[in-house]
Amino acid sequence: MNSTAVIRVKDLKKYFPVRKGVFGRTVGHVHAVDGVSFDINEVETLGLVGESGCGKSTVGRTLIRLLEPTSGSIYLGNDELTHLHSKDLRPHRKKMQMIFQDPFASLDPRMTARDIVGELLDVHDGLTRKEKDRRVAELFERVGLRSNQMDNYPHEFSGGQRQRLGIARALSLRPQVIICDEPVSALDVSIQAQVVNLLAELQAELGLSYLFISHDLAVVKHISHRVAIMYLGRIVEIGTRRDLFENPQHPYTESLLSAVPIPDPKARRKVRVLQGDVPSPINRPKGCHFHTRCPYATDRCEREDPVMHDITSSHAVACHLR
């Protein structure tokens, strides 16, 4: 094991049964996550990228055990969390928190901001009212909210402020790891940068590790140290930010990158539009799952599933051509 790994995920699978008929017979499975492995080190951000429906959010929810894994293993430090029951999971839950995409939907509209941010302190920390208020005020200040907003309700905050509330709540138990599930996708572009910069500052100050789930490669490039690309429930390429953005190896990564806007208006990049739709995660293509959309596919790709292999010590890919 990498000595600095805070999170270690090995061959994680999450399948959802597809049921039919009055007796709810299982007729197949949605292979939402199908053998995903990665580590996240101390004070590191791993970006997890892919199109909608590729399974990236399911990875985050399974990691934090909002969903039960079908198989595989999840370690937080040296502790295996994979099959812990809720009582035994509780002390570990403090160390791993989640920020959700839609700050409005994830905050209870009937609770004040003070109660939202302090709720987890009631469950886990048993502080006195005064201690809790002091801690909530500190958290407000730390995420750039004013303490005189503590008795406001979620609808009285802007979208960016609501996401700051979500971040304050996630920080309340001093976690080691935060799963950020599309944390800026619902925000205006100008606000996105502020929230991403806040997350980066908090990481440096508090020594946090992030799994940053996003479909937006430009945002991922800004915040991630390493990046993993997912397609149909599997990681197809993983490497440092530099590996992925300067030397992409998987044809799917290449096509995602070709669609990222270049800030220089004079510069032009050939956009390689992917043909066809993402295949169903219930009936996935045989061989390489990407072969139905890959411009380089050969007969072998239709027959044989490529295995993930190292290209360098930091960069791995699952493609027959590399």
Ligand code: SF4
């Ligand atoms: Fe394309 Fe074949 Fe590589 Fe799959 S294995 S990405 S189909 S070249």
